[in-house]
Amino acid sequence: MVLDKLGDKFKEILSKIARSIFVDDKLINELIKEIQRALLTADVNVNLVSELTKSIKERALKEKTKLDQRTHLINIVYEELTKFLGDEKSELEIVKKNPFKIMMVGVYGSGKTTSIAKIANYYKKRGYKIATLGLDVHRPAAIDQLEQLCNKIKVDCFTNRKEKNPIKIYNEFKDKYIKYDLLIIDTAGRDSLDKELVKEIKELNQEIKPDEKILVISADIGQAAQELAKCFHENCGVTSVIVSKLDGTARAGGALTGTAATGAKIKFIGTGEKIDDLETFNPKGFVSRLLGMGDLESLLEKAKEVIDEEKVGDIKERLTSGEFNLNDLYEQMIAMKKMGPLNKIMEMIPGFSGLKLPKDALQVQEGKLKRWGYIIDSCTKKERNDPELIDSKRAERIAKGSGTTVSEVRELLKQYRMAKKMMKMMKGKDPEKMLKKGRIPFGLN
């Protein structure tokens, strides 16, 4: 997978949303900050980052939805990132022309020659008859490289090592091109885009009149891609972009987003040195993979199973209002049992994550929980709502009815009182502050 680090970061961010119990402003702000950090680390231009996060935030705060809030928020991030990378997939359209001419441009080492072999191979597999033309006349090794690659994939390659004028070479083989569907032309690069290179590219462009001018940009140049793309565009009118070497850098964000200003879409990405390491660029698929949407969906499903959002909302309200009965206690215990140790649950509540809690603070033994369940079942509705009604006579009745002992009923009541006391303390207070003071609101142990 390309951009592993960015992907990991995004997966982390999104699973945080998936596991959150409440989507609130605080979570959204946290999320925005993390997205910004991740994109800046991937070398995306700071203005673009701020535009993107602004629209995510606006949508997250404004849009009403029937979807579960977490799913909605994840969707927003997905949609905005997709839009950011060009939205719809755009493919090279090869018209029948005998031949359709593609000219590759880019600075030295960007991956032009390698990409030519990759594209030739790609279209050969799809039934096109292909030739390549080597116009990188300044470096003999470049001609060797093109020939070797074309040999490998059995594609015809036109070159002339003696001639130093690329236009002459192009014209030399003019009669031959007619037999082919596709002619892919390699051009020279320089260390950077200097005057001579610009002049050469301009002249070739005028003479050859290519149907497609593909700019090859190496992902590792980062934000410099923007300036470079602009300059090539001004001189030959770039129509498509290939971003190469996406496998080799964590800072590909600059190249992936920086060429958009030319209006030319990214058609392919290079993901390795081998001929098969070429992928058509599909923003939707790319973002899905980056975000690990598959993993995320299952995570969301899982979260839904465990957390009934309305119920949780209800508990939250009761927590902060100080009202609390045996049913609440039981529901809390069940929820905790399902969700695992308290630390895990706390991670799911925005603002609670990162707090250090005593180990196993909320663990109730499975057996005990079951028996408490029987006890609560044996209580009358009145008793459940107001457990203080349970005197020793009632306790005896409940113990009998539930097949437990009076001391177990007492233990549950003790637990309830402790929890209730905590609830009272929490009334109208910020749960986070309480936790920081070491007062755990759910004293269930």
Ligand code: GDP
């Ligand atoms: P050119 O000077 O623009 O023609 O660039 P080349 O095609 O000669 O590529 C320069 C170097 O980059 C070569 O060593 C290639 O093997 C390597 N390269 C090209 N594309 C990729 C890619 O997608 N991934 C990786 N890892 N290396 C690439």
Ligand code: MG
């Ligand atoms: Mg080359």
